[in-house]
Amino acid sequence: MQNNETRIGTDDNDIYSIMDSSKKWYRLLKLLDGEHSVRQVYDLYHPQQCLSFDSYRKVLAKLEKIGAVTFLSKPFHELDEYEKRKSDFTLYYGKGVDGEKTVRWLQGLTVAVLGSGVGGCLIALELAELGVGSLKIVDPDIVDLQNLDHQLVYTQEDVGHPKVLALQKHINSRCKKCQVQTSVARIHNVADALAEVNETDWVFCCMDEPPYVAQRIVNRACYIKSIPSLYAFSSRDSAKAFIVDPDITGCADCLLSSEAANGLTQLVAALKKADFSPITPTNAVSAAIEASWIVQKWLQKCIFNTASGGILYRFDFDAMQEDKFVHFQRDSACPTCGRQSPPNNSQRDLWKLISIESQGTNVS
Ligand SMILES: [Zn+2]
Known part of the structure; x- marks a missing residue:
């Protein structure tokens, strides 16, 4: 200088x-x-x-x-995926992580993304761009004209076509090596979710309907299969996310359990009685911020070890920063990962309101 x-x-x-x-x-x-x-x-x-x-x-x-120099195991041009991953390698190395090992790990992963709406479509695209080798995208919906203003992957030509096929086409137009499986199944119960998450290494739950029930169903399926999972939520002012390590951290039901006595049961009861379908107000900007923040949280958990399961993370779109994290524990009364003690009255009422038990599903 x-x-x-x-x-x-x-x-x-x-x-x-x-x-x-x-x-x-x-x-x-x-x-x-x-x-x-x-x-x-x-x-x-x-x-x-x-x-x-x-x-x-x-x-x-x-x-x-101090991260200013990296020793490679072989010359740079001999590393796999050299051209495409050149900047990825140096980014990971620059952050003190073995770039080649990280890219290889990503290439070997199969990740299920359940829901291809506001968050899910961008999360799937970002995972493919990071080098995830195989994706399974699941969504029963068709691209609607109204989706285009905030679901950034879809185009006018996609209107009327299944979201998963449009998303698959878009991902493969950029990342030819990513294997993208699609499913238009609607997940009604745990058996449906088990069929979709089977043989995957990670699950991103980007479904928000029915509220709480969708997350409970996916959480139960991932617990049964011992698959780590991430849950994404949108609201007008913020994004929320948490990660579950099966048998290590609390699960989605543990988090709901901890909120049962804090007004959640009454809120869910009131919502169920109300005669309207809530719409999450969002726009393209918050959708993009949310997706990137969530994928970054996942990288922090899996690669940089600076995020973990058992924490509800929140990102405030107005302040453009993360809020204080809310930790939650495994609950011995949790109907998914606990069952050592009986639920209290609030919890019992909550599980009745957002039941995930259904006919033909012997996984209660
Ligand atoms: Zn649990």
């Missing part, structure tokens, strides 16, 4: 400056192009300056520790 300083990095908060009046480090660092070994770089550089190999390695190790 200045005559006596070499700066590594271009961001405003991700840089490292070293004093370098003779420019020796500048010349050396320029040789770190991802294609030469540590020894080759030293041999290329050494004739110009007097520096021992040991000192040079110590400096590189120090730079690696």
Whole structure:
């Protein structure tokens, strides 16, 4: 940057400056192009300056520790998916995570996205863009003209066609390697959900109908199959999400249980009596923010270890920031993951109001 300083990095908060009046480090660092070994770089550089190999390695190790340099297992051009994932690799490496391992993990995943509406269509697209190898998208609905103003994936040509087919076409027009399975099944009960989440590694529940019941059904199916799951919710001012690690964290029913005595049971009872269907007010901007925030939360959980299950996260669209997190525990009276103790009266009333038991489903 200045005559006596070499700066590594271009961001405003991700840089490292070293004093370098003779420019020796500048010349050396320029040789770190991802294609030469540590020894080759030293041999290329050494004739110009007097520096021992040991000192040079110590400096590189120090730079690696602060995320300024990454040691690769092989030259950059030999890494899989090199062209497409070039920036992904460097992003993950830059954040202290093995980029190649992360991309390989994503490629090996099968993720079910249940619901292809406001959040689901963008979440599925972002997962494919991140390199998820296989997606199963499930939604019984047809693209309607009114969807186009906030469901950003769909176009005029898609109107009248099943959402999942339009979404599949859109994803594959960008990510040819992503295998996209589609289903137009409507999930009425746990057996339906089991059929859709079978043989998947992760489930994103982006369904919001019927309220609470849809999430309970998916939660029960994922618990039975021991599949980790993420639940997304939209409201006018905020997005909410939580992640369930089966048998480790509380599940969706545990969260509902904890709110049963705090007015949730009365709210659900009032909503069921009311003669109207609530519509979630949203627009394209909040839809895009919500989807990206949710996928980022998932990355934080799976890759960066900075988010976890058992927490209800909320993102405020007006303040453009996350609110205080609400932790919830496994509930011994939970009808899905507990059953060691009987439910209290509020919980019993709640489970009756949003029952997920139905005929032909022996999974109560
Ligand atoms: Zn539970």
